[in-house]
Amino acid sequence: MEIADATSQAAELMDRLLWARLERMRGRLLAVMAKQEYGAVVRSMHWVFQSMPDSRRARVLLSPELCEYLITIARLESESQQVDRRSSSRENELSRAVVSIHELMEREGALEELTHGQTGSFLRNIRSWEIHSPAGDCVARKSEKGSWSIHSSPMVGGCVALDFESPLARHHEDSSGVMSQPSLPFTMAERLEVQRKLEQAVAAIDQAEPLYGALIRNFVRRIILRKSHDIFEEGSGRFASEHVPRHPGSIRLLNTHHPKLSVAACMESVMHEATHNLLAAWELSHGFFVPSACAYRVVSPWSGNQIPNSSYVHSIFVYYICHRLLKSHLRRTAELATPEQSHTRRRLAACAVGFLINQNLASRLATFDTLPEGIGEMMDLMQRKMKDEYRVHGPG
Known part of the structure; x- marks a missing residue:
């Protein structure tokens, strides 16, 4: 809860997680x-x-x-x-x-x-004309004369690399909502537009809650971008984001270049996936919150879909943090245009809805195993805080 609530102990906890x-x-x-x-x-x-x-x-x-x-x-x-x-x-x-x-x-x-x-x-011996860094933040290219030079990847937030073209960014993955889509090359104008949006998104997060900006910089070092359609093609408005546990420190975004995708939407997507990365780092060091077997599933009060227990626990932390971010964003940026205010209020309601059900969230887990110490209590505390907030203040 220290990180979720951005307490004074949060920075030290993030350092410990990174070292672990x-x-x-x-x-x-x-x-x-x-x-x-x-x-x-x-x-x-x-x-x-x-x-x-x-x-x-x-x-x-x-x-x-x-x-x-x-x-x-x-x-x-x-x-x-x-x-x-x-x-x-x-x-x-x-x-x-x-x-x-x-x-x-x-x-x-x-x-x-x-x-x-x-x-x-x-x-000297490699046959390729380029090599990409394991971190995704630069590429070395060989000239026609055989000399090599390093080219830095575009960055946002000062240290988060945007990966448009590495082999990891171009590969196909059937089980992925992002990487299963066609992979089209970005134009230079589209790359600059993606960088502008994501830079503004991270800046907005910094303004709304500086600790969340630090969370992103610590637990997201690479954003993989996928373009599946040109802007005027059918399907170009399909947006998606995801985190995969086997790729810690990396998140994936689909069709971020499209004009219909706002900076506010990018802000929430980055925060959403960064929180997954944080939770994955915790589990890497301390073990899974709950058994990760997909046979154990629970109905999500946010989506209505059956999801694994591990995803369910993650979603509680993710929606709590995203709600807290959006609420602060709405409060601190009085100059927001009316459409963005409306979007933010809708997203606040979407994040809050799962906490406001009559059932206790921790009790809905489909498992007979005992939760790790403190996890159930944190889930209960987040739900209680959200219910208290909406009971007193109403939505938004």
């Missing part, structure tokens, strides 16, 4: 590198990793790609222990994940060399 995440990823990576059965590749990984300065190691450890590869390795190793015979397809996938971590480290190492004017063996 860093140490957890470091431990998981070292465990992989300690396994001699992976052969020479892990010995090379160890050498590359140890030769990096601390800042570069941190960038590797906080990379969404690294987290996904480590999750893949853990899953495949677990599957191997549960069956009696080896699977060539599983072994091949495991080898690809290990090699991908090695390649990720080499990319980061090559970028470090380039900053000092050096072109090492990785860049």
Whole structure:
């Protein structure tokens, strides 16, 4: 609740969560590198990793790609222990994940060399004309004459990279509401418009609640943008945002370039997904709030859909924080145009509605397991605060 309510202890708690995440990823990576059965590749990984300065190691450890590869390795190793015979397809996938971590480290190492004017063996031997940083904040490109140079990605909030074109931004993912959509190139004008909107969105969050701005900068370091349609095509007005736990520090936005998507809508989307990232960081360090198995589902009082217990717990924190942000935004910006005021009031009501049901939110969880200490109490407290607010003040 310290972060949700932006108390004086919130900044210290965020620091602890970030350090815990860093140490957890470091431990998981070292465990992989300690396994001699992976052969020479892990010995090379160890050498590359140890030769990096601390800042570069941190960038590797906080990379969404690294987290996904480590999750893949853990899953495949677990599957191997549960069956009696080896699977060539599983072994091949495991080898690809290990090699991908090695390649990720080499990319980061090559970028470090380039900053000092050096072109090492990785860049001299690679066939690609460009390499993207694991953090998504820069790309190195090779000229026709064979020289390499680094180009920074556009940023918002001073440190959050906008990723329009990396392999991670262009890949297709059937299960994703954003990445399952077609991937069209952004025009330069569209890129600048996206950057303008998101910069204004983060600035509005800073003004409404400075601690929430710090939350975004700490737990979102990369925004992946997907354009599925040109502006005048049917379907161009489909907007979406999402966070995926295997890509910590990254969020995804769909069709942010469209003129119909307002800065206020962008503000809520960024805050919504940043809160998911914060909660995922907490779970990475402390364990899941509730079992994550999809067999356990509860009806969301916000959407009416059946969602996993873990998503349900997340949604309570997310809507509480978004409501608090929107309320502060409405109060602090008296100069808001009437359409934006109307939009903000509608979104306030949408965030509040789930808290105002007659049932206790914590009691609706479809699980027989005991909640971690304090989680049920926090859920009850958020619901009680919201009910008290609307009982006394009315909506908006």
